[in-house]
Amino acid sequence: MTPPENALVLCVDEKTGIQALDRTQPMLPLKAGKPRTWSNEYVRHGTRALLASLDISTGEVVAQVTRDRKSSTFLRFLDELTSRYQEQRLCVVMDNLNTHTNKAAMEWLERHPLVSFHYTPTHASWVNLVECFFSILTRTGLQQQVHKSGRALEKFLKSFVETYNQTCGPFTWTKGPEKLSKIIKLTQIAQQTGIA
DSSP: OOOOTTEEEEEEEEEEEEEEEEESSOOBOOBTTBOOBOOSOEEEEEEEEEEEEEETTTOOEEEEEESOOOHHHHHHHHHHHHHHTTTOEEEEEEOOOHHHHSHHHHHHHHTOTTEEEEEOOTTOGGGSTHHHHHHHHHHHTGGGOOOSSHHHHHHHHHHHHHHHHHHOOOOOOSSOGGGOHHHHHHHHHHHHHTOO
């Protein structure tokens, strides 16, 4: 909430298991008063994972499409971020996923003194603003698409991020933490357990 002066806050997470789905039959044409329809049967052409970073000051997304969500893949993405924002103090907000908290991640952090990790409370990854981007991607992109291969899905994801960045802007919370009972409860629990 109050990053160090001249620090860039990046919200980072993975959207895993994005399926390249192709319908077994073509979509039916639109009719007046009837939504688009398609067959419930599909052919699965593999999956991809999207690692994404959202700059909270601009809303810009930096993303990488991968075939897995291994620790080494996550660390390569962090390397990409530190190269992109050279000599910049980075506050990286993320959840408590094992690839974010394991020994390899802590060793990487030690080698990068300009980077600090800030974890969302357990079961509260929704406070990470990159989840808003994932929601937009799902609702306006993935739910509307058919992909005949993993490569086609990968191309779509990269294109979506590029197009999104052309009109992106920062997200603004419409309710303060005092109005959100979940945040109040999590804050109280963290204070009682000595985490905060």
